[in-house]
Amino acid sequence: MAASKTKQCKQCKKNRSERFFRSPKARYCSTCLKANRSRATHDRRVSETYGLEPGEYAVLFAAQGGKCAICKESRRERLSVDHDHKTGLVRMLACRRCNNYLLAKGARDRPEVLRAAADALENPPALRILGERYHIDFKDSR
Numbered sequence: 001m002a003a004s005k006t007k008q009c010k011q012c013k014k015n016r017s018e019r020f021f022r023s024p025k026a027r028y029c030s031t032c033l034k035a036n037r038s039r040a041t042h043d044r045r046v047s048e049t050y051g052l053e054p055g056e057y058a059v060l061f062a063a064q065g066g067k068c069a070i071c072k073e074s075r076r077e078r079l080s081v082d083h084d085h086k087t088g089l090v091r092m093l094a095c096r097r098c099n100n101y102l103l104a105k106g107a108r109d110r111p112e113v114l115r116a117a118a119d120a121l122e123n124p125p126a127l128r129i130l131g132e133r134y135h136i137d138f139k140d141s142r
Contacts, residue, residue, distance in 0.1 A: 050081045068095035
């Protein structure tokens with residue numbers, strides 16, 4: 001059995017087996033081609049949907065440190081482009097959890113709901129009214 005031939009991908013610089021290339025003349029491995037296609041599709045969709053110019057998503061992503069503008073956590077998947085549903089104004093990049101559940105379903109683009117939620121978390125009404133009460137899973141750990 002003959003040894004598998006390898007060649008270097010011009011993008012990732014990895015030496016890969018020829019089976020990772022579409023043809024003997026191909027310069028980029030299939031992994032890099034897929035990533036480039038995915039990036040191009042995302043850039044086009046973001047441009048068409050939100051009016052961001054090419055590269056502006058990357059600028060905003062870098063300015064936010066690659067993290068959700070709300071929870072400040074980094075995610076494996078791309079961050080969602082958050083926008084005001086009344087005006088269409090692009091506001092930030094947010095993880096799907098914050099964008100879909102906190103903003104879209106929970107607050108429904110109303111900052112006063114988020115302020116009230118923050119107030120309730122910092123000064124819980126139940127603690128103020130009833131005193132300390134604990135969930136059953138935490139009773140023994142006190």
